[in-house]
Amino acid sequence: MDYTNVFIVVLLLVAAWFFYKKFAGVKGLTELSSEAFAEQLKAVKPSMLIDVREPHEFKNGHITGATNIPLSQLGSRLDQIPQEKTLFLYCQSGMRSKQAATKLIREGHTQVAHLRGGFMSWKGKRTR
Structure with a gap:
């Protein structure tokens, strides 16, 4: 096996690991x-609704009652x-809220849920 093949195999393994970490479920997270x-x-x-998007995204519209x-x-x-x-998290598409959930679960939060599909999928009341 030459170095090119080794490099390609390593690159594929890194890419597979990246996609797994990005899209796999988060232990302890309710979707x-x-x-x-x-x-x-x-x-x-008691619960807390958290919008993990950036402030400019939040100002353009958010779920009523969100922090x-x-x-x-x-x-x-x-x-x-x-x-x-209990924490209810959302972002624009669901990716950042999963990252936030991972961090919060590591910090000891045990009741964490997130909105599948994020704000784009939200059908409820919105505030501008």
């Missing part, structure tokens, strides 16, 4: 449809997220 997300948000107390804690600021704002509350 909810728009309808289930809305129902659970009303039913589960904006961008993924880029999450690490420095963990003290604003109570451990005892």
Whole structure:
């Protein structure tokens, strides 16, 4: 096996690992449809709804009652997220909220859900 083949195999393994980490489920995370997300948000107390998009995205529209804690600021704002509350997370498409959920679960949060498909899939009330 020459170096070119070794390089290609390593590159394929790195790409496979990247896609697995990006798209695999997160242990301890509940993934909810728009309808289930809305129902659970009303039913589960105490809870906190967190929009992990950037402030300019949040200003253009968000789910009513959401607190904006961008993924880029999450690490420095963990003290604003109570451990005892169930967390409902969303972003634009669902990718950033999964990343935020991973971080929050690592920090000890046990009740974490996110909106599958993100804000783009939301069918409920919005605030501008």
